Amino acid sequence: MPSFPAEQVELGRRRIEWADAFMPVLARIRAQWAERRPLAGVRISACLHVTTETANLVRTLAAGGAEVRLSASNPLSTQDDVVAALNEVYGIPTFARRGVGQDEYYAHIRQALEHGPNLTMDDGADLVTTLHTHQPSLLAGVRGGTEETTTGVIRLRAMAEEGKLRYPIVAVNDARTKHLFDNRYGTGQSAIDGVLRATNLLLAGSTVVVAGYGWCGRGIAMRARGMGARVIVTEVDPLRALEAVMDGYEVKPMLEAAAEGDLFITATGDTQVITEPHFLRMKDGAILANAGHFDVEVDVRTLRQMAKGPRAVRPSVDEWELPGGKRIRVIGEGRLVNLAAAEGHPAQVMDMSFANQALSVEWLARQAEMPRPGVYPVPEAIDREVARLKLESLHVRIDTLTEEQRRYLSGWEQGT
Template structure:
């Protein structure tokens, strides 16, 4: 027998309803998809589990999937990004939930288990925790799972490792790799939301400071671009020579982490890897350096090393921990080293997530529609979905673009011309 929702307080629902109403107004793509799903009922009789950061934008995605006929369960992909009022509003509107803000590691994993025990047919995941658990303790549920959609770079790294070793037993749509996802969500969404969170949390000026961006993927590009716009001097650290060259041509300094560590005022990690800032780097940082992570898991800034070096640790204001080192220097870690833009902020702008969640919703419908043809493995977002979301966005903006003439189409397709 399924357990009822496990949430903080159902009485918070009215405040959550206000948040959901606000984001809906600025998500025209999802609004159009909701109308389509309501009419076509692509998920009729299906169980869907959504494992994402549980805030208002995600909440509206869950409502859109429910409008398509699904029985929806939501569970948190990060315990510090859960907004209890939004979760309460979802439960009040017929969506099951297992999540609350500040869940312990044990509670977080128990919530994931409870979500899987609903026996889902379709999954939306963020970071790969749910799909990984499915392939571990809950393998017996795999035959009923049509497939999953993965939101993040970190999740796809894990899933491609599973695929390479022959472990992955379901098809997974690489939503993160869609052009309309990484060109906009990863770059502009991460760029704005990271700095919104850092400046709101610290109330410090960015202009004139040295910002070290660790990793120059699409998220790193966005963080560096916004830091430059705020007046910072930007230093990039990289392991990829091509990305390092790109950063140089974009106008940024490129240094190894050991040299950058001595120069930075703000450090933002966006690599998807572990311990990219560690003991030897903390040892040369300036007094007052700010440490923030914008990668999915809280492993990029080595908290064990930081605690080992510290003679005292205390919370000096919400989402700011002070680590006093033996020589008296103080380093400040934001949001426990978790995803700063969600654990210490409101996440990506609404319009940006409208693009990403439009792809999620349509990719989930694609999985269900093509369930007989798809095979296990990581698969790309179909071009028609990527292009379709782009066109929906242009329509929402009231913008038009050109189309090829028949002569132009022929010219592009005839090698002999």
């Protein structure tokens, strides 16, 4: 690994420690694992956003005895000071650099795999697909893995359905203590944070179009409306569209919404959500951002073909000029806006997501016999334990059922 400037290493260390102060659940797991060493001898290859919160997750894995190698799961999400501190202060080999091209990005993933992992940890499934397609000789040593995000779970389920997935993977994203909080409150706040840092836009009085009303889209819509914006939701799922209507939002096709929006934020996990017909209908100066994992939701490739540019108008904002002079502005090259233009989710919410990751890895490491290849839910006991620990860290107490209440809920004899 290259050497890093001392001031960069020190900045990374301070920022990692700051995030750690807001991740009490993960810190508690780390302290327990330092004594028990439940991951002793386990090799873990991880492909995650290299942020301060991720640093505290991999520190926890290392405290549990694991040999960890980390690469980035997005070229613009890497925080270089965190890379420096992980390598120099914490001794965790981390292969990442902000703004790398595609070749270097995948080279880093291959470096993270070189030690021959027993377990994998992924955010978007790029490591898993690289392992299956480019380094299949390592598959024999892999017992299981975890996946952090919606897009990755979608890809892995597609692999499983085609019979291509070679080992079991726990869908951490689907844990209730992950998607109900990380996706909704984390993405809701951090996506808006990225937009505001990049643009200094006033949301009050603006029309914000949110593409997708899953948990990420709900969080974004909720935060935009809370800051005074008129919010339009676009959807392809009739149930989610109906939910958005019942939650008080306008719901329209994107082609109609394109003519009305001042700011567009995609959160669908799909491709070409905003493309040429939409660009042509947009207002002069429309701002586009993506909160989905991959940079395919806003069709920047087509925009490049039909418009002049890009012209950098602010840090993280490129302006494109269509024939006739209309301007469209794209934040973070259409990549994940909360990390391309800001710092990602707050540590408090990643505390729960990464506690799920850590405890799911421990669960996998304990299995004498692994499940068949496929995508599996986080065990219910882990989900509940993460919620219990988080409440405890917040000094919140709740009621417990009486024995009579337990009998009532488990029986069927009592009626009206």
